[in-house]
Amino acid sequence: MTPSVQLALLRHGPTAWNRSRRIQGLTDEPLDEAGRAHLDSWRLPDSWVARPWVTSPLRRCRETAAILARSHRHEGAIAVEPRLIEMSHGEWEGERLVDLRARLGQGMTALEDRGLDYRAPGGESPRDVQQRLRPWLREVAAARSDRLAIAHRGIMRALYAMAVGWDMTGKPPVKLRDDCLQLFVLASDGQPRVERLNVSLIPPADQGAAHP
Secondary structure, three states: OOOOEEEEEEEOOOEHHHHOOEOOOOOOOOEOHHHHHHHHHOOOOHHHHOOOEEEOOOHHHHHHHHHHHHHHOOOOOEEEOHHHOOOOOHHHOOOEHHHHHHHHOHHHHHHHOOHHHOOOOOOOOHHHHHHHHHHHHHHHHHHOOOEEEEEOHHHHHHHHHHHHOOOOOOOOOOOOOOOEEEEEEEOOOOOEEEEEEEEEOOOHHHHHHOOO
C-alpha cells in the first residue's frame, strides 16, 4: 500500500490590512508589529517541526515562516512555492467587503453567489486557484513527503472545497479558523481529503489573549 502523504496548511500571521479588513490578494503587505508579536503565542505540534516547510512567495507568509522557524528551531530550508500565492482580487485589492457590498448592492450579492466562479474585476476565481494547486498537490503526493505550507485564506478555502466537494456557495461546512493548522491527506493523484481541521496552535492558558 502506498503510504499516505500529509499536508498541513497554516495561514500567515496578522497584517495591518487584516485588522482593517481590507482585501489583500497579491498586494505584498508585511506582518505588522503586533502580528509579529502574535506569532510568539503559536506552538506547532512537535511532529510538524521537523517536516519539510514551504511558503507562499508573499512577504506576510515568508515572514511568518521565518519567525516560526526561529522560535521552533526548525533547521531545514523553507521552499518558496509560487502556486501557493494568494488569490488575486484584481481591482478590489485594498477595498473592504463591507464597502463593496454597500456600493454594489445586489450586483455584489449575485457575484458572491457564484461560489467557485466568484471573480473580482481583473482577478482570479477560486476555481482558478484550484487549477493551479492541482499540479502542486500531485507533485507533493508523488514525492511521498509530508509538507507544512504557510499560505493564505483563499488557498486554504480552495483546497478545503476540493477536499469536501463544497461549491463555495453559502457558508462552508466547517469554518477554517485562524491560529490553527488544517490537516489533509493526499491520495496518489493529489486529491486531498480532510484529516483534521482547526488544530489550535494557542496553548489553552494563552487562548484568552490569542487574537490581537
